Amino acid sequence: MSDDHTPKYLRVLEVLQKRIQDGTYPVGERLPSEAALVREFSVARSTVVRALNDLELLGWIEREHGRGSFVKSPPSGESEDRPRLGLAVLDRQEDADSVRLVEAGRRSAPGWVAARLGLAKNAPVVLRRYLGVHEGVISDLVSLWAPLDIASKGPLGQPDPLTVPVRRLLTMAAAGRLVRVMETISARRASDDEAKLLELAPGEPVLSVVGSVLDSTGRTVLVAEVALPGSLHELTDSYPI
Template structure:
């Protein structure tokens, strides 16, 4: 149109135009879109180009195409789910920020739940790395990372020194591990004595406990994070399409 300016490709322009019209109600939800032939005339492009735009809109969920009938407006596609991924953060958070203290690092015997998640016998030796995060000078989060010995060997994960990048990045920089997926198990329970000590909470205080397992592409466990959040300090948020 205007100049030789950076013009997006025609098909993308058509996609954009139709999205706008759906958003502003020019094409109301449920109604039929102009036919391909019509759009070809309106936009002055070949049918293949119009069809390409419609296919993209269809794949993104804006419209529905029905063979022999027409294309119909479905509406603005809902975003995917959004949530706080406590597990991912546990492995990605660096330790050199002000309010993080590494409280333990080194060998330790696997507790039952961790052993189960890592698929090793209970009390097997593992590398444990534990930190407490303060919020306004009072402890607000206790994170314990657990790694199999072979995965942690050759890394600094078992040393008490601060790791300035996230554990995941540290691991990936030194070893051939490829995290593919994280699964989390979340429950409410009372804090254990050890947790009460580290978090400075009262007896009988409820906590949100998250056990996050990092898996590689073959679904083999790479690491486990045990995250303990005092109930009165934390709220997790989650948001997803309603259909």
């Protein structure tokens, strides 16, 4: 494990990563339960939940409501420790237990969203907004904005859980293949609406991850924002010097 100054949740995350890498937990195997990890590491459940949430966002595990956390193939490449939050949102499987839909339908695009989509300010788009939940813990607030022609080719604006991941919907709707997610990460004050939905403590900030999904024609076909409670998430990077 890391030294004593490392946050507890990160120590749990690092140990689980090493066990996946060395084969202690093979691909497809279920990890120990949250209760078992709480006992093993002598930490609070919120610490374990945070470590598992970040492992899922990093692409190391898949979490299934009522079944537990299952090992995926460890990410490869030089940036394997970098969170791929945009991709996590695109590949998330919605169901009634893991997603609480806040709104879905046609809206006017905020200026910054319109700019990313190459549309005029207040142009109509389809917004899909939901809370990500695991075992009763709210982990994030996701907002997805799509141009009307893209959204009209699938159920993105319908008020029911999607039966396929967003990536598949975009693949079928976009003129070209999906090639890139451009992400911007920033910390900011939560809006009143976000504070209420995420059940934040007074003054608690959010970590905002905004991703633009581009296809091979260079068009931005989706803008996604993931708002993460500041007390539950911390993005960490490691690189040689």
